Amino acid sequence: MNTRTELRRDVAVVGCGIAGLSAAVSALEGGASVVCLERSGIDDFGGNTRWTDAYFRMKDEHTVSDDFEEALISNAGHNLDPNIIRHVADPYESWPGYVKAFGMTDPELVSTLSAQAGPTVQWLKRFGIRFDALPTYFMTAAAPRLMPVGGGLALIEALRAQALSAGGEILYETAARKLDRNEDDDSGGWILQAIGPQGRAVKILARSVILASGGFQGNPEMLGQYIGPTARYLRPVARGGWYNKGEGIRMALAAGAAPAGDFTSYHAEPVDPRALRPEGLVMNFPYGILVNRVGHRFIDEAPGPVDLHYDPIARSIKDQPDGLVHVIFDASIDDVPNWKRSIRTEQAPLQADTLDALARLCDINPESLRRTIDEYNRCCTTGGPFSPLTVDGLSTQGLAPPKSNWARPIERAPFFAYPIISTVCFTYGGIKTDSQARVVDTDGRPIPGLYAAGEMTGLYHQVYTGATSVMRGAVFGRLAGQHAAAA
Numbered sequence: 001m002n003t004r005t006e007l008r009r010d011v012a013v014v015g016c017g018i019a020g021l022s023a024a025v026s027a028l029e030g031g032a033s034v035v036c037l038e039r040s041g042i043d044d045f046g047g048n049t050r051w052t053d054a055y056f057r058m059k060d061e062h063t064v065s066d067d068f069e070e071a072l073i074s075n076a077g078h079n080l081d082p083n084i085i086r087h088v089a090d091p092y093e094s095w096p097g098y099v100k101a102f103g104m105t106d107p108e109l110v111s112t113l114s115a116q117a118g119p120t121v122q123w124l125k126r127f128g129i130r131f132d133a134l135p136t137y138f139m140t141a142a143a144p145r146l147m148p149v150g151g152g153l154a155l156i157e158a159l160r161a162q163a164l165s166a167g168g169e170i171l172y173e174t175a176a177r178k179l180d181r182n183e184d185d186d187s188g189g190w191i192l193q194a195i196g197p198q199g200r201a202v203k204i205l206a207r208s209v210i211l212a213s214g215g216f217q218g219n220p221e222m223l224g225q226y227i228g229p230t231a232r233y234l235r236p237v238a239r240g241g242w243y244n245k246g247e248g249i250r251m252a253l254a255a256g257a258a259p260a261g262d263f264t265s266y267h268a269e270p271v272d273p274r275a276l277r278p279e280g281l282v283m284n285f286p287y288g289i290l291v292n293r294v295g296h297r298f299i300d301e302a303p304g305p306v307d308l309h310y311d312p313i314a315r316s317i318k319d320q321p322d323g324l325v326h327v328i329f330d331a332s333i334d335d336v337p338n339w340k341r342s343i344r345t346e347q348a349p350l351q352a353d354t355l356d357a358l359a360r361l362c363d364i365n366p367e368s369l370r371r372t373i374d375e376y377n378r379c380c381t382t383g384g385p386f387s388p389l390t391v392d393g394l395s396t397q398g399l400a401p402p403k404s405n406w407a408r409p410i411e412r413a414p415f416f417a418y419p420i421i422s423t424v425c426f427t428y429g430g431i432k433t434d435s436q437a438r439v440v441d442t443d444g445r446p447i448p449g450l451y452a453a454g455e456m457t458g459l460y461h462q463v464y465t466g467a468t469s470v471m472r473g474a475v476f477g478r479l480a481g482q483h484a485a486a487a
Contacts, residue, residue, distance in 0.1 A: 004200070004202075004203065005200060005201070005202045006202075006204075006205070007204045008206075009035045009204060009205075010032035010033045010206065010484075010485070011034045011035075011209070011210060011481070011484045012037070012192050012204045012206035013027070013034060013036040013481075014192070014209070014211050014248055015037070015038070015211070015212035015214060016036050016038040016045050016160070016170060018049040018054070018155055018159075018454065019453035019473035019474070020036060020038075020047075020210070020213070021046075021155075022453070022474045022481065023210045023453055023477040023478070023480045023484070024159075024163045024210075025159050025162050025168075026477070026480070026482050027480075027484050028163060028166040028167060029481070030484075032484065032485040034163070034169070035168070035171060035204060035206075037175070037192075038170055038172050038173075039173070039175045039213075040173070040243050041173055042172050044243070045170075046153070047214050047240045047455075048214060048240045048244070048425070048426060048455065049152035049155060049156050049240070049473070050153050050156055050238075051152065051237075051278040052151060052425075052470060053136070053151045054147060054148050055146070056117065056145065056146040056148075056467055056470065057144070057146075057467035058144065058145075058146040059144045061122070061131055062121070062122075063118060064117050065143045067142075068465075069110050071143075072459075072468070073105065073107060073110055075105065075461050075463050076106075076461060077103070077105065077262070077462075078461065080104060084099055084102055087099045088107055088108075092108050092434075095444070097443045100440060100445075101258035101432060101440055101441065101444040102258075102432075103258065103260035103432060103458055104260075104461070113468070113472055113476070120471075120474050120475045121146070124158075124159075124474065127159060130148065130149040131148055132146070133145070133146055134149070135341065137281060137342050137344060138307040139306060140305040140306050141305055142307055143307060152470060155474075174197070174202055175247065176193070176194045176247055176248065177193050177195055177247065178192075178193040178251065179191070179209065179251040179254070182205060188207070188448060188449060189205060190206050190207075190208070190449060190450070191205055192205075206449075207449060207484075208450070208487055209450055210437075210451040210452065210477075211248040211431075211439070211453075212454045212480075213244065214241075214244030214248070214426065214454065214456055215249070215429070215430065215456060216244060217241045217244055217266065217426060217427050218236055218242040218245045219244075219245040222245075223424075226263040226427075226429060228264070230318045230319055231318075232323075233318050234266075235423055236425075237279050237425045238278035238279050239278055241424060244426070248456045249430055249456050252431045252452060255447060256441040256442060256447060257431040257439045258431065258441060258444070259429065259430070260431060260433075260457065261429045261461065262460065263428070263429025263458075265315070265428045265429075265461070265462070266315070266427045266428055267311060267425040267426050267428065267460065267469070268310075268311055268312075268314035268423065269310070269311075269423050270282050270310060270314040271420065271421055271422075271423040272347055272419060274347040274419065275346060275347055277344070277345070277346050279344055280344055281343070282342075282344075282345060283310060284327065284333065284336075285327040285420070286302035286405065287302075287336055287339065288327045288333070289301055289327070289329075289376055289410065290317075290326070290328075290420070291325060291328055291364065292324075292325050293320065293321040293363070293364065294321060295359065295371070295372050296372055297372055297401060298316065298320060299313055299401055300402055300404055301313070301403055302405040302407070303405070304391055304404070307466050308463075308466070311463055315422055316422075317420060318422040323421055324420070325421075326417040326418065327418050327420060328369075329416050330410045330412045330415050335386065335388060336388040337388065345418070347418075349418050350418070350419075351415070352415055353415070354413070355370055355373060355415055356369075356370065358415045358417055361417065373410050376396065376399065376403075376409075377410060379396040379397055379399035380408055380409045381396070381397055386408060388406065392405055394406055425469075427455070428464075429458055430452075430455070430456045430457045431457055431458060433451070433453070433476065434446060436479060437452065437453050437479045437480035437483060438450070449484075449487060451483065451484050452480070453477040454476070455469065455473070
């Protein structure tokens with residue numbers, strides 16, 4: 001019985017999320033033969049993209065937000081060497097190799113993403129995808145967001161249909177395991193080893209390989225290695241994240257790729273741990289307070305628009321006892337128009353007529369919670385107007401940590417709470433690529449025939465620039481496919 005499959009293709013794509021499918025369709029348009037590997041079965045294909053709203057940080061179908069490049073560059077890394085900053089102001093061709101390989105968010109990638117966002121949206125529309133400025137779950141937002149109608153699922157279904165109709169092939173339940181240069185073929189290329197259904201070995205000989213297999217949020221070993229002991233409290237925000245186990249990153253690093261992005265951090269989202277639905281978000285904390293298991297506040301819940309700050313706030317939750325906190329609020333939440341839009345868990349909040357009873361429901365010492373809320377209430381100002389949908393400056397006075405906006409006493413029964421944990425939308429650490437989506441080695445040189453796109457490429461540090469992840473997957477996936485086909 002033959003237990004091995006061997007294929008020869010121009011391009012092999014690892015991953016079938018937005019980056020992988022954009023790459024596959026683009027390469028097929030360039031005349032290449034293409035095979036895609038997808039770890040999941042057909043019902044779950046699409047990685048993280050399948051489960052997300054897939055916001056694009058754009059004012060319209062042609063133009064990114066006004067703050068787009070500034071927001072990305074401002075989070076380029078910690079304690080950057082001024083000599084590197086000096087070099088990246090010069091033309092890319094003149095950068096020293098160590099600068100090209102450096103893992104910061106370099107302006108070449110940012111400017112390419114900015115310039116290609118509009119053309120990529122127009123390209124996606126050719127496959128029947130529609131875009132609109134639809135309502136989001138953010139009650140306050142600093143950046144505009146464009147969304148594909150039907151979210152990420154609409155994106156991947158349209159691209160998969162296009163890839164298959166153009167002659168592409170998708171191998172489901174097939175995970176890449178090893179990547180080697182094809183030393184036996186004078187024409188070059190790669191040997192990609194994979195494991196398919198029932199453990200069947202799959203060998204693919206390809207002129208080019210495009211890695212688009214996401215981060216490592218589905219791999220507890222890598223999370224523990226890079227993020228540390230508090231990774232024990234983390235889980236992916238949606239089911240697609242469990243398929244992202246980091247092999248693509250490891251294969252690329254083994255092939256000589258330079259690392260990029262922040263391996264010690266991740267894009268965090270605040271989720272109700274009881275939620276069965278994917279991305280069971282709880283985003284109303286700016287109108288209440290966040291307390292940990294011992295009943296203490298630990299962070300400013302409302303430093304500004306929630307779309308700018310939910311990422312670091314959610315990430316800080318993993319550092320609290322047991323990685324679990326509660327948002328506490330009262331009946332005055334109904335003063336916030338349509339506030340339930342910020343709640344995506346299907347689970348009901350905990351509710352009680354007294355704070356002591358609520359504390360017991362939350363498994364928090366009642367005296368400790370009462371002390372925290374009494375202190376918070378005393379520090380709430382009463383002079384300024386409450387403006388729930390704009391940054392109102394209604395702050396606490398003399399409280400540490402402060403609450404900078406929407407600070408009102410918690411005193412009107414009934415009282416409510418949602419449990420919240422920090423979940424991983426995607427990890428920040430990955431591999432370095434250039435503006436053509438070519439993987440760059442540790443000396444700053446493109447590795448021939450090796451490309452990467454999406455969440456396995458390192459772009460982010462410190463804070464996620466909202467509504468850019470699916471966009472970068474589409475933009476650089478498309479570029480990877482174009483260049484791989486041309487090669």
